[in-house]
Amino acid sequence: MTAAVLFSKVSRHYGLVKALDEVDLEVLEGEFFAMLGPSGSGKTTCLRQIAGFEQPTSGHIEIFGETAEGVPPFRRNVNTVFQDYALFPHLNVLDNVAYGLMIRGIAKTERYRSAEEALDLVALPGLGKRRAGELSGGQRQRVALARALINKPRVLLLDEPLGALDLKLREQMQEELKILHRQLGITFIFVTHDQNEALSMADRVALFNQGRIVQVGTPQEIYRQPDSSFVADFVGSSNVLPPDFVASVAGEHRWASLRPESIRLTSSDGHEARVTASNFLGSSTRLTLYVGELRLHAMVPSASAVPVVGDNVSIDWDRQDMHLMEEGV
């Protein structure tokens, strides 16, 4: 497969701040690719390089094998769904969606027909005459999506598109975006700071930290085999076990990650642990435990008899659930 987007040693500096630091990246054609990371990690900067709003300080970017250096945004076959939607306040919904076609000089009747089709695609028919300001957050999101899709881009960039929506709506939109991706067959590049969103939607995830990509892989790889304690902690807030502890349990002097749901309560001959917090989360309960000086989090099913603060319990896990990592910090 060809690479839709290819970064080689791309850096973007703002004065002394390295927003992107020698990033190598390959996004394949037709892929649903997520860029995940805490705020200020460089994921949005990365997206803006692809859209063409910013130029890299150094390095090289290719879009479908063609160099993107010095190519302005309006000559890239890439469209963006903006974080706060960036709908034009002086235009109604139909004109917003048809904007890309209007720019290309397509006649009114034809571009309105295409815009209606695009609105159908995002399940928002019949609202064309409204102003952007009269819509709810979810509806604006769909208009932004329709507007970005009308130019039939080869790559669709989504900058935290679901960030402003409430939980229910967000889950629904996640589903719909996945369906839309399958339907259209184009490349989606999705920026988010929400690890659940990245894991549930993407084919592959790139995890950013401090302007660098720290790990790229499928959601399963990222979740089960984190390369570093940062990945382990950021994705699913795993327990990071220090080398001394790992040596005493597994015999190898290396860092390891252990998922909270891998820890189970046993009746006896596990590790002695003291419960210092117990938070009921519905289907499961999150426990904070101390094994000696080591603090661990555990997710246990709420159905069982859940220990309360101050209890001493015995815990255990399977050896293969403990993933040894390359580096500690």
Added chain:
Amino acid sequence: MNSSVEGILPGRQGILRRFADALWRHPRLLLLLMLAPPVLWLGIIYLGSLGALLVHSFFSIDEFSGLINYEFTLKTYRELLIPANLDILVRTVSMATAVTFAAIVVAFPIAFYAARYARGRWKAAFYIGIMLPLWSSYLVKIYAWKLVLAKEGILNWLFAKLHLTWLLEAYLSLPLIGGNSLSVSYTGTFLVFLYVWLPFMILPLQAALERVPVNLLEASADLGGSSRQTFRHVVLPLALPGVIAGSIFTFSLTLGDYIIPQIIGSSRFFIGQAVYSHQGTAGNIPLAAAFAVVPIVIMGFYLWMAKRAGAFDAL
């Protein structure tokens, strides 16, 4: 519980404090006290005198006695339409239109720079640069311009130094906009109007442009809009309320001014001068009032057209 601590603190003493408490209990009273002075000022003194003026425009003057005839008539308005008076109206409205369009063209880049690019110290420099001319006397500025534009003035000297006197002379020999020198031509009047009212165009325009989010420009570019298309389809429509606000200033100030055309230009009357002379020496208050109604009607019509054209939709 500590019972020595009271739930409600004791009432405060003194008339002022009681008054403050009363205002807190009756927010409408506070509102009334705050609004009364400006409402009295605007409602009675300003609107009242404006109303008196309008009423006078429907009276007429007795040509023999020179006394005002307090009977409703449209005779004075008919008088506005005689060729000499109509000339004044056309001259003033054309000048105001030209000044307004020129002000938009000159102000736009300045306002755009200030709204988009100027930061910190440069922004302060921008505001001072725009406001500073407003701090000095209007008459001083006009006389300064007279010196710049006069036949013995700086501009003529500059043209001579550049061996371009022929160009200036060719320009001055043009009908209508030319004249003996720049300071006695319509061009001179136009330049001074433009200079004096420019800040009133720049400031609202800058405020409007500042409210245009950057990501709308990015969205337009993202959807294929070149810089020119983005300007035409996004920046301009969103800045239109600012353009309208600025043009209300430049247009109405030019319509009403009677000092600039008197000092710089071809001594032909503008509306302001006509009002001044009719209510003064001529004692023709009704005709002066009728002249004064013209700018009000024009501005009302202008705003109505702007609203119909959707200029305020982005607000």
